[in-house]
Amino acid sequence: MKKSxxxxxxxxxxxxxxxxxxxxxxxxxxxxxxxxxxxxxxENKVGTTASTSKANxxxxxxxxxNETTKASDARFKKLEKKVAIIGNTAQKAKIQSASDNxxxxxxxxxxxxxxxxxxxxxxxxxxxxxxxxxxxxxAAYAPxxxxxxxxxxSYNKAWGDTANHSQSNSAMGVGYADFDWVTNENAVDNxxxxxxxxxLYKDKTLFGADIPWTVSIGRRPSTDGLPINLRNNQRxxxxxxxxxxxEFDGYSLKLDTEKVTGxxxxxxxxxxxxxxxxxxxxxxxxxxxxxxxKELNENVDMLGFIVAPYDDGQYSIHMxxxxxxxxxxxxxxxxxxxxxxxxxxxxxxxxMDAYSNLQFEDVGDIDFFTILLKSEGIGDxxxxxxxxxxxxxxxxxxxxxxxxNNQMTDGxxxxxxxxxxxxxxxxxxxxxxxxxxxxxxxxEWNKGSKxxxxxxxxxxxxAGSKIAxxxxxxxxxxxxxxxxALSWGVSYTQINYDYxxxxxxxxxxxxxxxxxxxxxxxxxxxxxARDIRAYVRYKF
Numbered sequence: 001m002k003k004s005x006x007x008x009x010x011x012x013x014x015x016x017x018x019x020x021x022x023x024x025x026x027x028x029x030x031x032x033x034x035x036x037x038x039x040x041x042x043e044n045k046v047g048t049t050a051s052t053s054k055a056n057x058x059x060x061x062x063x064x065x066n067e068t069t070k071a072s073d074a075r076f077k078k079l080e081k082k083v084a085i086i087g088n089t090a091q092k093a094k095i096q097s098a099s100d101n102x103x104x105x106x107x108x109x110x111x112x113x114x115x116x117x118x119x120x121x122x123x124x125x126x127x128x129x130x131x132x133x134x135x136x137x138x139a140a141y142a143p144x145x146x147x148x149x150x151x152x153x154s155y156n157k158a159w160g161d162t163a164n165h166s167q168s169n170s171a172m173g174v175g176y177a178d179f180d181w182v183t184n185e186n187a188v189d190n191x192x193x194x195x196x197x198x199x200l201y202k203d204k205t206l207f208g209a210d211i212p213w214t215v216s217i218g219r220r221p222s223t224d225g226l227p228i229n230l231r232n233n234q235r236x237x238x239x240x241x242x243x244x245x246x247e248f249d250g251y252s253l254k255l256d257t258e259k260v261t262g263x264x265x266x267x268x269x270x271x272x273x274x275x276x277x278x279x280x281x282x283x284x285x286x287x288x289x290x291x292x293x294k295e296l297n298e299n300v301d302m303l304g305f306i307v308a309p310y311d312d313g314q315y316s317i318h319m320x321x322x323x324x325x326x327x328x329x330x331x332x333x334x335x336x337x338x339x340x341x342x343x344x345x346x347x348x349x350x351x352m353d354a355y356s357n358l359q360f361e362d363v364g365d366i367d368f369f370t371i372l373l374k375s376e377g378i379g380d381x382x383x384x385x386x387x388x389x390x391x392x393x394x395x396x397x398x399x400x401x402x403x404x405n406n407q408m409t410d411g412x413x414x415x416x417x418x419x420x421x422x423x424x425x426x427x428x429x430x431x432x433x434x435x436x437x438x439x440x441x442x443x444e445w446n447k448g449s450k451x452x453x454x455x456x457x458x459x460x461x462x463a464g465s466k467i468a469x470x471x472x473x474x475x476x477x478x479x480x481x482x483x484x485a486l487s488w489g490v491s492y493t494q495i496n497y498d499y500x501x502x503x504x505x506x507x508x509x510x511x512x513x514x515x516x517x518x519x520x521x522x523x524x525x526x527x528x529a530r531d532i533r534a535y536v537r538y539k540f
Contacts (some may be wrong), residue, residue, distance in 0.1 A: 106232075107136040111535035115463050118528040120515040125526075129161035130462060136195065146203060152196035195247065196221050211365030212256040220273060222248040223458040226318060226372060227392045228467070230429045231442055232460055233489065235481045239271060239306050240320040242425055242467060243368035244398040246455040246475075248273045248302070276328070277298040297362030298326040304368075318372040324455065329359040329507020332410045343522065363507045364403040364412045366453065370396035389430040396423045398453040400506070413451055413501065414511025421452030425467070438481040446473040450499050450512045457503065463531035464495060468503035470512055471496050485540040495529040 111132050120261040137153040198218025206213045221237040238252070250273015257266045278296040282289045299526035304322030309513070311317070331332040331339075334357055341354035372394040378386040398421040413419055427444035448470045459465040466473035477491035499512035500523075518525045 007231050008202075011448065090326070095253035102139050102141045103136040105140075105540065107138065107537070107539045108536050109134045109537040111533055114530075115530040116528075116530040117463075117526045119524045120519050120527045121524045123524065132462075133157055133159070135192075137192075146201055148200045148202070150196060150198060150200070152193070153192050155192045157190060194219055206255065210259045214254045215252070216254075217251045218249070220248045220250050220252070221272070222246060224249075224460070227374065227394060227425070227427060228459065230390065230392075230427065231444065231475065231477055231491070233440070233487070238269060239304060239322065240318055240370050240372055240394070241456065241459070242370040242372065242394045242423065243320055243398070243454055243456075244302075244322060244401055245454075245465075245467065246275070246458040248275060250274065250302070263310055263315070265308065265316070267308050267311075270304075271306060271322075272303040273301070275302060275324070297328055297360055300327060301325045313395070314375060314377050316374050316376075318374065319369045320368070320372075322368045322455075322487070323365065324368075325365050326362045327364060327412070327506040329363040329412065329505045330358055330362060330509050332414075332508040334358055335508045339523065360505075362403065365401040366412070366506065367399045367401070368396070368455065370394060385431060385436065388436070389428065390426045392426065394425040396425070396452075396454070397421065398423075398451070400451070400453065410508050412456040412506050412510070413453060414508050417449075419451040421449050421470075423448040423452045423454070423467070432478060432480070435480070439478060441478045442476070444473075444475045447471075448502070453506070453510065461493065461531065462495060462533075463529045464526075465503045466493055467497050468496055469497065470500075470502045471498035485538055486536070487539065488534070488536045490534045491532070493529075493531045493533075497525070497527055497529075500525045 034187055050121075111134070113127070113132070115127045115130060115131040118262045119125070133155070134157075135153075135155040139151040139153070140149065142148045194221050198216050198220060200214055200216040202212070202214040204210075204212050222239065223241075223245050224232055224234060224237050225239050225241040225245065226236045227244065229236040250271060252269055252271045254267060254269040257268055258264060277299055278293050279290045280293045281286060284291075298517040302324040304320060307319045309317050309319070337357050338354050341350065341357065344350070347355055372392060374390065374392040376390050378389050378391065381387065400412040400415075400419050402416055402418070404411070404416065410416065424447045425444065427442060429440055429442040432441045444466075446466050446469055448468070450470060452468070452470050454465070456465045456467040459467055466475060473493065473495045475491060475493045477489060479487060479489040481487045497515075499514060500518050501510040501512050504510040513521075515525060515527050
């Protein structure tokens with residue numbers, strides 16, 4: 001009965017303050033906390049009074065029996081329920097106000113690259129000190145457990161460069177540095193660009209079935225997937241980087257299939273999107289803003305499937321299939337006139353004229369397939385070092401499908417026939433023996449065939465995509481942690497090309513030729529590429 005009176009007194013006090021005026025959630029929480037303190041004090045006071053005097057106890061009982069102060073059980077329960085509702089509301093408001101904000105993260109890297117090229121003629125091109133700053137500002141917000149937004153702003157710039165300087169090359173009439181597939185991987189100007197912006201919706205069941213699922217739409221996190229993320233020392237995105245590593249606008253649907261298939265850790269993801277659009281820009285003179293431009297090639301679209309049939313946390317299998325439509329390239333006639341013009345160009349205007357003769361055409365479709373085997377740990381408890389070592393092996397295949405729509409296209413990759421390319425990629429990432437607790441070292445090897453063709457324009461390198469190599473590439477690297485925010489790293493990459501055209505587009509410019517064949521045609525292609533890089537990175 002004592003507690004009932006005390007609670008009733010507290011309710012009465014609360015009624016005169018909380019119910020009488022509109023107050024903020026923060027003020028409400030303060031009042032609730034104050035009431036709790038008052039109740040505790042009253043309990044202590046009543047306990048002391050009851051134990052010190054029987055007369056006081058009798059007086060207290062009289063007061064309790066007084067009709068003017070006696071409350072019915074029904075009214076007490078009603079008031080008690082109101083207090084509980086207010087408490088719950090205030091607590092929810094407190095939680096909401098604490099989490100009702102965007103969470104930001106920072107990834108800032110300052111890097112120096114020593115880049116060396118050796119041409120087939122023996123001539124060399126180099127830059128012994130390319131300095132760049134790259135900034136990523138990550139943003140995430142989750143108003144509830146099912147809905148998430150993620151974004152990433154990017155800035156990537158060579159020291160001392162500007163929008164109108166050579167890194168942009170827009171003054172030459174082409175502007176490949178600003179190409180949508182590599183907007184944030186090229187060191188260009190001072191602009192901050194959108195690298196990622198997408199929402200996710202996830203749930204634990206799909207149409208009543210025990211299948212957790214996630215759907216997402218927006219500017220996709222489609223660079224730095226497995227296994228290139230190991231070298232880059234960051235979390236893996238999708239898809240698998242052996243075949244696709246480009247910025248992309250699209251969608252995905254992921255299904256966790258373990259409980260349905262019985263295969264440990266299995267899941268399936270459907271991904272698609274658009275790489276380039278043929279829509280006209282705004283303010284057309286004929287009023288046809290954003291309609292399809294019949295003078296341009298069709299939209300470049302892609303659809304793919306990523307599957308992990310098995311993943312037990314140590315051993316895993318990953319597969320990726322993708323089909324891309326209406327890929328772009330130049331024809332032999334354009335390339336011939338361009339090479340001739342460039343060979344005799346002596347002024348900037350002559351160079352611009354050579355570029356102006358190039359115009360993309362729709363050359364056909366392509367299929368990609370890759371399978372990756374990964375082990376996070378070698379053996380089972382052999383040693384702490386092997387337990388913390390990751391090894392992987394990946395095989396990839398590309399297959400072109402020339403469309404033959406235009407006799408001047410000369411097919412794809414310089415062939416009117418469907419051509420198949422192959423690539424192998426193996427690597428190891430392990431603790432550094434010098435300081436195994438805070439640094440890692442890695443070695444990777446790539447081998448690509450004559451007609452190997454990847455979509456890896458967004459690979460985070462400055463000496464060319466090693467994944468796209470038609471030849472052999474080696475890389476060795478070390479990433480060292482300084483503290484929870486700072487780290488540094490060094491790497492050495494060596495690429496030896498057996499054929500030309502690695503990571504070009506899909507027309508005649510991607511024609512694979514040996515160094516001697518290219519030389520016989522008056523070209524002087526790069527035969528070897530080397531990149532020694534060192535960086536300091538702030539990530540938090």
